[in-house]
Amino acid sequence: MLLTLAFRNLWRNRRRTLLTLSAMVVSAALLILALGVFSGMFKDMLASATEQYYGHLVIAHPEYHLRRDLYAHLPIDIVDLPAIDRELAITGKSPRLRSFGLLSRPETSQPVELLGIIPELEQQVTSLQRQLTAGHYPTAEEHNGALIGQGLAHKMKVQPGDELVFITQAADGSIGNDLLIVSGIFATGDSRHDNNLVLAPLPWLQQVLVLPGRIHEVAMVIDDPMIAAQVADRMAPHLSGNIEVLDWGDLLPEMREVIAAYDVSRMIIVTILYMATGLGILNTFFMSVMERTREFGILMAQGMRPWSIRGLVLLETLLLSIIALAIGLFCGAIMTLYMQQVGIDLSAYITPVTYAGGTILPRLHAVFESGNFLVPAGMLLLVSLFAGFLPANRAARLDPVAAVRED
Amino acid sequence: MSLIELKSVSKIYRLGSQEVQALTDLSLTFDAGEFAVLAGPSGSGKTTALNLIGCLDRPSTGQVIVSGIDLGTASPRQLADFRLQHIGFIFQSYNLIPVLTAAENAEFTLMLQKVPKRLRREKVCKLFADLGIDGLEDRRPSDLSGGQQQRVAIARAMAANPQVILADEPTANLDSHTAEDLLDLMRQLNQEKGTTFIFSSHDDRVISQARRVIRLEDGYLAEDIRITM
Numbered sequence: 001m002l003l004t005l006a007f008r009n010l011w012r013n014r015r016r017t018l019l020t021l022s023a024m025v026v027s028a029a030l031l032i033l034a035l036g037v038f039s040g041m042f043k044d045m046l047a048s049a050t051e052q053y054y055g056h057l058v059i060a061h062p063e064y065h066l067r068r069d070l071y072a073h074l075p076i077d078i079v080d081l082p083a084i085d086r087e088l089a090i091t092g093k094s095p096r097l098r099s100f101g102l103l104s105r106p107e108t109s110q111p112v113e114l115l116g117i118i119p120e121l122e123q124q125v126t127s128l129q130r131q132l133t134a135g136h137y138p139t140a141e142e143h144n145g146a147l148i149g150q151g152l153a154h155k156m157k158v159q160p161g162d163e164l165v166f167i168t169q170a171a172d173g174s175i176g177n178d179l180l181i182v183s184g185i186f187a188t189g190d191s192r193h194d195n196n197l198v199l200a201p202l203p204w205l206q207q208v209l210v211l212p213g214r215i216h217e218v219a220m221v222i223d224d225p226m227i228a229a230q231v232a233d234r235m236a237p238h239l240s241g242n243i244e245v246l247d248w249g250d251l252l253p254e255m256r257e258v259i260a261a262y263d264v265s266r267m268i269i270v271t272i273l274y275m276a277t278g279l280g281i282l283n284t285f286f287m288s289v290m291e292r293t294r295e296f297g298i299l300m301a302q303g304m305r306p307w308s309i310r311g312l313v314l315l316e317t318l319l320l321s322i323i324a325l326a327i328g329l330f331c332g333a334i335m336t337l338y339m340q341q342v343g344i345d346l347s348a349y350i351t352p353v354t355y356a357g358g359t360i361l362p363r364l365h366a367v368f369e370s371g372n373f374l375v376p377a378g379m380l381l382l383v384s385l386f387a388g389f390l391p392a393n394r395a396a397r398l399d400p401v402a403a404v405r406e407d
Numbered sequence: 408m409s410l411i412e413l414k415s416v417s418k419i420y421r422l423g424s425q426e427v428q429a430l431t432d433l434s435l436t437f438d439a440g441e442f443a444v445l446a447g448p449s450g451s452g453k454t455t456a457l458n459l460i461g462c463l464d465r466p467s468t469g470q471v472i473v474s475g476i477d478l479g480t481a482s483p484r485q486l487a488d489f490r491l492q493h494i495g496f497i498f499q500s501y502n503l504i505p506v507l508t509a510a511e512n513a514e515f516t517l518m519l520q521k522v523p524k525r526l527r528r529e530k531v532c533k534l535f536a537d538l539g540i541d542g543l544e545d546r547r548p549s550d551l552s553g554g555q556q557q558r559v560a561i562a563r564a565m566a567a568n569p570q571v572i573l574a575d576e577p578t579a580n581l582d583s584h585t586a587e588d589l590l591d592l593m594r595q596l597n598q599e600k601g602t603t604f605i606f607s608s609h610d611d612r613v614i615s616q617a618r619r620v621i622r623l624e625d626g627y628l629a630e631d632i633r634i635t636m
Binding site: 001002004005008009012294295298299300301302303304305306307308400401404 | 458461463464483484487488489490491492494496498502504505506507511514515516518519563
């Protein structure tokens with residue numbers, strides 16, 4: 001009956017309850033949407049860094065990550081290490097050899113980073129094949145087909161089919177150089193890649209660098225990038241001393257900091273928004289308690305304990321917040337779903353922004369992330385109960401004689 | 408042993424910087440099964456005395472002993488439990504909970520006593536039949552007349568079989584016919600169930616029905632008359 005009483009009490013002043021409920025629903029739904037959009041932005045940033053270049057995990061020689069030392073290479077058969085094969089979370093792996101040099105044609109030269117890859121394996125790790133603006137992704141049959149960034153192609157005024165010469169220092173001390181033919185051009189929106197990156201077949205680069213059968217790293221992807229550090233920790237004990245495993249957080253420490261800061265800022269945003277909502281709840285329940293002073297006196301006269309009076313008001317608050325939460329979560333999920341499926345394209349107004357090693361794309365789109373629902377839901381319940389506690393306490397501390405006399 | 412004992416009870420209210428002496432050195436005893444009225448003009452201390460007997464308030468000095476228990480030092484929770492088990496209240500303005508139906512209002516004390524729902528409903532239906540309001544169980548207080556609401560209030564006070572029912576000006580808002588009916592009803596309940604009824608009233612209809620009339624004037628006991636029928 002207490003539940004019935006609490007529920008019916010809520011609807012005594014229908015307009016006031018609906019207004020408070022609306023404020024709670026709107027704040028919860030908008031918060032869920034906003035957090036979903038923030039998560040979408042960070043996911044884009046992380047994806048731009050990992051899916052366009054780094055991968056989620058990398059194994060390499062311990063000296064390689066720090067100094068990009070040409071000589072810190074490993075045999076290509078590390079691709080099939082048991083530590084990698086055993087790890088079920090890994091969904092793609094790509095052996096890479098890296099070189100820095102000049103890309104030339106008669107009129108111009110540009111400094112570039114050249115990645116030697118096996119096309120069908122690299123496509124498991126990065127998504128450049130989906131970002132082609134001209135030509136095609138190099139195939140295994142193309143001995144010297146190259147994929148270059150759009151900015152670089154523009155600077156060098158090349159199209160698919162054009163020839164380029166790559167010049168670099170080889171591992172034997174000689175000057176390595178060879179001809180490349182542009183197979184395709186990609187555009188990621190990240191100027192560092194679009195202006196500098198070139199992908200070419202691994203055997204071709206091994207030959208240029210005089211490093212047959214050698215690679216610098218194996219880039220890998222997993223289902224959920226957020227567990228990369230755990231996967232790395234699982235793999236590390238099974239790797240020999242001259243091989244280290246790095247997760248994207250090690251490769252992109254700024255990105256890791258940004259995402260960690262997001263978790264904190266999410267709580268701050270939720271708290272600020274809910275403070276306003278909490279004041280609305282506080283006002284509603286204070287008014288409600290003041291209006292029912294005599295009733296509380298009657299309930300006390302009948303033998304209701306002060307704690308039960310307090311519980312009744314808190315139950316009303318809890319009921320209101322549960323109703324608000326159910327509607328707010330539903331509306332938030334619908335809006336998040338819409339923003340996930342459709343989103344808003346802002347490319348007409350802003351250009352991609354590179355930040356903390358990732359690229360913020362000119363679009364608003366949301367992703368579903370449990371934390372974006374659980375945090376607003378939990379906080380709404382907490383704020384409601386906290387806001388309800390003051391009026392509940394007032395009701396519980398009423399003097400029954402004075403309360404019964406109240407008009 | 409008396410059911411209720413007031414020993415040299417005084418009650419002082421503070422209104423801002425002023426002190427108001429509501430009761431002065433009042434000593435009374437009530438036996439089980441009494442049908443008594445605290446009579447007197449407004450401000451004579453009737454309601455204060457009733458509140459003290461009903462453990463809603465504490466005396467400034469003196470003792471209030473109900474069923475042999477001195478409640479002077481009891482906590483608010485202990486007082487609430489005591490009221491729940493021993494005392495029923497009927498108020499001048501009925502004071503039913505507007506969002507509950509008539510039956511739910513009457514059941515409320517039983518619910519606090521954790522009586523199972525089926526038993527509560529059975530008991531309340533029987534009480535409603537005894538009080539002549541059967542068929543009104545599912546109506547809200549706003550759909551009932553003043554007399555019907557006061558009968559529901561009596562059912563609420565009676566539901567938990569308290570030893571004492573305290574009624575503060577129970578007929579003040581009723582027309583004479585309804586007031587007479589209700590007094591007859593309470594009298595009947597008093598005789599049949601042996602429940603102690605203590606009223607506060609300055610209504611002659613109530614005073615004429617009582618078997619004991621305690622007159623208060625300015626917080627003092629002016630007269631205590633037992634009427635033999």
